[in-house]
Structure formats: C-alpha cells, structure tokens
Amino acid sequence: MDFSALALSPPLLQVLEELDFKTATPIQAQSIPVLLQGRDLVGQAQTGSGKTAAFALPLLQKVQLQHRKVQALVLCPTRELCAQVAGEIRRLGRRLPGLQVLVLAGGQPIRPQLEALEKGAHLAVGTPGRVMDVLDREALETRQLSTVVLDEADRMLDMGFREDMERILGAMPPRRQTVLFSATFPPDIEALSRDFQRQPVRVTVEAATAGPDIQQVRYDCEPGDKQALLLRILRHYQPASAIVFCNLKATVVELKKSLSASGVSVDGLQGDLEQFERDRVMAKFRNQSTRVLIATDVAGRGIDVEALDAVINFDLPMQAEPYVHRIGRTGRAGRAGLAVSIVTPRDGRKVDDIQLATGVKLERGDVESLPSADPRNAVSLESTWDTLYISAGRKDKMRPGDILGALTGEAGGLEATDVGKIEIQDHVAYVAVARRVSRVAFQRLSEGRIKGRRYKIERVK
Known part of the structure; x- marks a missing residue:
C-alpha cells in the first residue's frame, strides 16, 4: 500500500517523501488506519518490520502542538530502544513545528527529565522503571494523555516489568487508546490485553522466517x-x-x-x-x-x-x-x-x-x-576507527555539523573522509575518527572550541 492512501497529513507525507518511504510495510498498512480511528490494537511483529513508524505516524497525526502537555506515552524495555524510538518519532515529525519528544529512561539523572516535563513535551518515550519513578513523584500530568503504546511488550514481561506495566496502565486515563506490540503472544500478553484494552483489533504479520536475504x-x-x-x-x-x-x-x-x-x-x-x-x-x-x-x-x-x-x-x-x-x-x-x-x-x-x-x-x-x-x-580484524566522547548533546544545542566543522575547519584541519559517524545523545556526543589521525583529532578538539565553547573530550577505550 502506498503511504499516500493512508489519510496522513501533508507534513507527514512530505517527510515520508523526503525519506524516500513510498510503500508501507504490512504492519504499517494494517495498523495505521486502525490507530487513526482511535481504536485499541494488538500488533504482532518482529524487529525490523517497520512497527515504530506504524505507531509513530498516527501519534504524530493526532498530536496537538498548541498544547504542550504529554499526549502519548510509549513504553520500551531498554534505554537504547527508547532512544531509537524517540529518534524515529523526531525524524518523522521534523515538519511539525515545535514538536517536543522526551525520553524518560534510567541510567542517567532524573532531574533533567523532570525539568523537561515541567517545561512541557508532547510525546514521551520511557522505560517502565523510570516512568513509575516519575509517576510516583507526581511529575507526569496524565489528563491530556490519550494514547499509551507498549512496544516489545513480551520483552518487558521477560525482564520482570509486569507489575510496573500494570501500575502505569492503571494510572492512565480510563478513556484512552491502548496499543500493544509484541513479537510473541504468551498467556501473560493475552491477560494484559484482556485487562487493559477495549475490543482491540488484532494485527498479525507473519514471523520473519529469516528470509531470502x-x-x-x-x-x-x-x-x-x-x-x-x-x-x-x-x-x-x-x-x-x-x-x-x-x-x-x-x-x-x-x-x-x-x-x-x-x-x-x-x-x-x-x-x-x-x-x-x-x-x-x-x-x-x-x-x-x-x-x-x-x-x-x-x-x-x-x-x-x-x-x-x-x-x-x-x-x-x-x-x-x-x-x-x-x-x-x-x-x-x-x-x-x-x-x-x-x-x-x-x-x-x-x-x-x-x-x-x-x-x-x-x-x-x-x-x-x-x-x-x-x-x-592472519588477516587483521582491528578497526580503522576510534571514538571520541564530547560532553555536550542535543539538549545543549549540539549538532553533527558543529562537530564536523570543528574537526574539518581551519582549526581542526582534518579531511571529511577522516570523520565517521557522529551520534548526538541528550547530553553527550560520540564521533568516529580515523585511527591514524585520532591523536590529532583529540588534541584539536581538546585545545579548540566547538561553537565557541570548550567541552570535555575523551577517547573512548
């Protein structure tokens, strides 16, 4: 099915065209129309099936940008998956002015996340433990929350999050849309659906059979x-x-x-x-x-x-x-x-x-x-890249172009081919540099400035 047939808004269709996404995957084609209607859904799909866009696009379609309150919550089993899902939502929503997507995950201080909630966000992506912590502090306003998505629900159960998931769902407004994605459907998942969903539509995409590729x-x-x-x-x-x-x-x-x-x-x-x-x-x-x-x-x-x-x-x-x-x-x-x-x-x-x-x-x-x-x-199995850590990230207004410019500009003097992937997280960034010039790159960034400021630079061992 072509994305243009899915009744999505012009800004979303424009982004999909820019990203060269033309045809919806089976899970997207079956889920998006159901979710746009506001119905509950149980989706069975493997990693790599396109399920993130299947729930992200309807969330972005329905978000009210003028209300800077959390309108949808996505629960994920790990902090890494939270970061990936939030990144995909931001990418698909980049034509929505002022969109704020917040990650609520453990492994980092809670204070900046609480401060971000106070300032206001439209969508939140979090791990069960950290979301419970935020709810216990009464820092998450749920009255505007209309959709809850449980991504990789079976893995959250495997990791012992059942009680947290039930408490979180119990704390949400009763008249909400509840969306459940899972690779498998053990009895615990069926019970979760029975207790917290209303007449859900069941969408099943055949389990990947480790296909021809x-x-x-x-x-x-x-x-x-x-x-x-x-x-x-x-x-x-x-x-x-x-x-x-x-x-x-x-x-x-x-x-x-x-x-x-x-x-x-x-x-x-x-x-x-x-x-x-x-x-x-x-x-x-x-x-x-x-x-x-x-x-x-x-x-x-x-x-x-x-x-x-x-x-x-x-x-x-x-x-x-x-x-x-x-x-x-x-x-x-x-x-x-x-x-x-x-x-x-x-x-x-x-x-x-x-x-x-x-x-x-x-x-x-x-x-x-x-x-x-x-x-x-033996042939060498060493890497030709090293990684440098920079003590500033997305929340500090750091962008990939700033780091690339600092390394390849007049002060840095490196070739663009000496710089690999640049990854910007909330408060830190990582950049790959060719191993043969990594010592020089470290020295230039340590002694120089990025966007006129000095930051802590480390070689990641």
Whole structure:
C-alpha cells in the first residue's frame, strides 16, 4: 500500500517523501488506519518490520502542538530502544513545528527529565522503571494523555516489568487508546490485553522466517573447539560489524578476553555493565570503532544497528524464537545478511527446531576451508576507527555539523573522509575518527572550541 492512501497529513507525507518511504510495510498498512480511528490494537511483529513508524505516524497525526502537555506515552524495555524510538518519532515529525519528544529512561539523572516535563513535551518515550519513578513523584500530568503504546511488550514481561506495566496502565486515563506490540503472544500478553484494552483489533504479520536475504550457515565442531572455530569464522568472513550471541554472561567475558588477545576489535555487552558503560560500548559498535560485539539475549535486547554484516551464534538459543530474533538484525533494507551458527553434537534438537520454525535448512559450511587459527598468517580484524566522547548533546544545542566543522575547519584541519559517524545523545556526543589521525583529532578538539565553547573530550577505550 502506498503511504499516500493512508489519510496522513501533508507534513507527514512530505517527510515520508523526503525519506524516500513510498510503500508501507504490512504492519504499517494494517495498523495505521486502525490507530487513526482511535481504536485499541494488538500488533504482532518482529524487529525490523517497520512497527515504530506504524505507531509513530498516527501519534504524530493526532498530536496537538498548541498544547504542550504529554499526549502519548510509549513504553520500551531498554534505554537504547527508547532512544531509537524517540529518534524515529523526531525524524518523522521534523515538519511539525515545535514538536517536543522526551525520553524518560534510567541510567542517567532524573532531574533533567523532570525539568523537561515541567517545561512541557508532547510525546514521551520511557522505560517502565523510570516512568513509575516519575509517576510516583507526581511529575507526569496524565489528563491530556490519550494514547499509551507498549512496544516489545513480551520483552518487558521477560525482564520482570509486569507489575510496573500494570501500575502505569492503571494510572492512565480510563478513556484512552491502548496499543500493544509484541513479537510473541504468551498467556501473560493475552491477560494484559484482556485487562487493559477495549475490543482491540488484532494485527498479525507473519514471523520473519529469516528470509531470502539472509544466508544461514552452520559449522560443526566439538564443544572444546568452539573458541578456535569462532576466530577462524571471523577471519574468513571479515565482517566490518558482527554480533556474536552467547547464552551465558561468563561466556561473554571469556570470549571478549580471548578474541581481544587474538587481535580482534571486540567488546562485550552483558547485564552487569553500568548504563554509561553500556552507552559507550554501543556507541563504538554503531560507528564501527568496534567490529565484533559479544552479547547475551537479555543484554542484546533493544540493539538495532544499521548495516550489520553478520550475526554469529556461538551458542544456539534454547528455542527457535530467539534465533529468528537474533538473525533478523542482519540482512536489512535489501542488503544481503549472514547468519553463522556453531553447532556441537549436543545441538541436534535445537537445529531441528530452528529449521522447522524458519522453514530453512541450515547450509553446512566446510570447516576445512576456513583460515587456520595461527596468528602468523592472519588477516587483521582491528578497526580503522576510534571514538571520541564530547560532553555536550542535543539538549545543549549540539549538532553533527558543529562537530564536523570543528574537526574539518581551519582549526581542526582534518579531511571529511577522516570523520565517521557522529551520534548526538541528550547530553553527550560520540564521533568516529580515523585511527591514524585520532591523536590529532583529540588534541584539536581538546585545545579548540566547538561553537565557541570548550567541552570535555575523551577517547573512548
């Protein structure tokens, strides 16, 4: 379905045209008309299906810009997903003058978020814990709130947020629109819908079967040979960016140590990290200063990285559903994707379940054809980028062009090709710079000014 057939306002259609979004995805085509009517909805869709725009466009269509009160709340399981959803809403709403989208998430001080609420915002995106905190302080005015969206509801339940979700929904105006998106529909989700929705429309987009754009390969080995095989796989495919999934936090720590010792640009993501550490790990991975990220399923929730070359299952998950969710992160937007699984003799049942669920037989890779683990003839798996941290962000009126100008202008003297991805968060920013000039870039930014001011600059290790 063409977006022009969806009764969206001219400013939204103009943005969609600018972004070259012409045809709605199935979840968008089925959800947007229902949500524009104000009806409750239960949507079943995987990450990468376009579900954010499916609820964001109706929210933006209905927002009353003259009333600077929170009119819609989106709940997400992680701070990273909150940032992504808020960024997408801002991008789609950039032709709506004065639109204010606020993130209410933990891992950072609550005071600036409370101050932003006092000044007024139209839409809020938050994690259950922080939203509960804000409600307990009576800082969130709910009288104008007409829509609540629960994004990735099944993951919020998995993470133990059920009580918070129920309390938040119970604190919202009774006559509201309640929207629930979830990749799976266990009994807990059905119960949540039954208790808090009114005659919801059910929209189901078939679970991704790890489609034709993803090559799925298995390499077989004995359990004791998995680490050496992983290194050989990375040297063979040489991905610029790859996520390696494990089932245990201890495996993440162990693999990070062994791959780093073998010269791989690698970092780990597991539940014990402080939020600021997690932010830095993800910023480096998104801008390819880190090539390989090792994660558990729980720590990996909310990760959504553009142009991910490969997903590697160091450990196969216990069920097929997480496998589909893992590998759905590669092969996006028409690009070819790669999913590699390391299979031991004890994984036979898991492989059968995955092949049955996806309808795809895993292609057998030839272990003998992989490069040896001998470091003397190995290709480099280091990154050519470093990351610099800047102590100012969007709320400080910092823009990507300001940072680029400071690095490539007369004072900075770098070539534009030496500057990679620039990521602006609320109060900090990250910029990738070519490793060969990173020392110079650090010195120029530390000694110089951005928009006439000096900021704290750090190299992110």
